Amino acid sequence: MAEKKVIDARGTFCPGPLMELISNMKLINVGDELEVLSTDKGSASDVPEWVNKVGHQMVSTTEENGVWHIVVRKAK
């Protein structure tokens, strides 16, 4: 059964939300999802850019009170 893990990268500057996503992608199975919490508005564009380039799937991007919730599914 597919799992969903949350990465709380709010307020972290280095390595930052995208780097954390890339690191954690290595630790999950194909079909599992990662939800990245980010206070960096740049994540809303740089995460999809990488996800699309490498061939994973964007599930959703929402913003609540200055926190972006970006959900990605591992596709390969």
Next chain:
Amino acid sequence: MRILIVGGGMGGTILANNLARRLKSELKANKARITLLAASEKHMYQPGLLYVALGRMSPDELYRDQASLLEPEVELHVDPVEEFLLAKNQVKTKSGKTYDYDLIAIATGSRPVTEEIPGLAENSINVYTEEAALKFFKTISEFKGGRVVIAVGVPHKCPMIPPEVTFCLYDYFKDRGLADKVSFHYTYPIGRLHSLEPVSKWMQGEFNQRGITTETLFNMKEVDGAKKVVRSEEGSEVKYDLLVAVPAHKGMAVVEKNNLGKGGWIPVDRLRLTIEGYQNAFALGDTTNIPISKAGSTAHFEAEVLAENLASLVKIGAPVRDYDGKVFCFIEAGKDRATYAMFNYNNPPDPKPPTKSIHWFKMAYNQ
């Protein structure tokens, strides 16, 4: 109160000493006991490996006897942990002993996993172990010219190594009179040159001056040593004559073996450093899964907070401080100039132009 510290690196050593100073009277009255379990009788100063790789330090300068670094009240055993039985407040060690504790802090660090990218270990150089740093220096000292490619895995220890190794290597070849025979191509996993945006912008200017080309969104997939190319997960490939790797890291195998965290990273509360599911177990330094820099300064600042909290647990039964995410990183901008980045959970970094005085401050700190 029995306090057990696992790991004799920067985090474990600073924690043990800070705690011993805070609990002087409790230790004297046998109301507290601090035991440190280390994997080696030698303590290595890992930031010095960059200078070993550049031929500017010798390996023996990196080491101190672990015992000589500790306050006399800290009980040291060179006996690595093999089993963590956190539910029983026990660990079992390589020698077969069982240690019981009331409070435990795990600071076992991280390790490069060069072998996880096919072809990387045998076709690249890096600065992350003594053996690797010596191979690095031998390789660069014999290099006659060509294309140097920097390739970066994630997560990696010390986020400043990618720019530092690039700038230092550039100056090294320039000093050898090879400036017109060597070109540099810098790759990075995300869409800019460094995870810290201000550092990335500063690097771009420095790279432009030096003619260093770049490729972002480049995550290593495999290295073909016969064709001398490194391929990325994103589908591109880069030709190299000398491949300089910043390999991805994992936590120690014992952490994963004991199911304390995937990848060897232990999930902790980012403010209190408590291990998820436990009130008397903590982790610090590279070992944690907190999404901040894996760096000596992180371990140092976490150790200071944790020492205060463990001491207050002994004295008043409650922790008193939160870790604010503080990180301080020097950044070598070449052989004789440096800057730094300091930040925490609430304040982004604002690095200043590099100066010689910051370089020498870093050199002094290394001693």
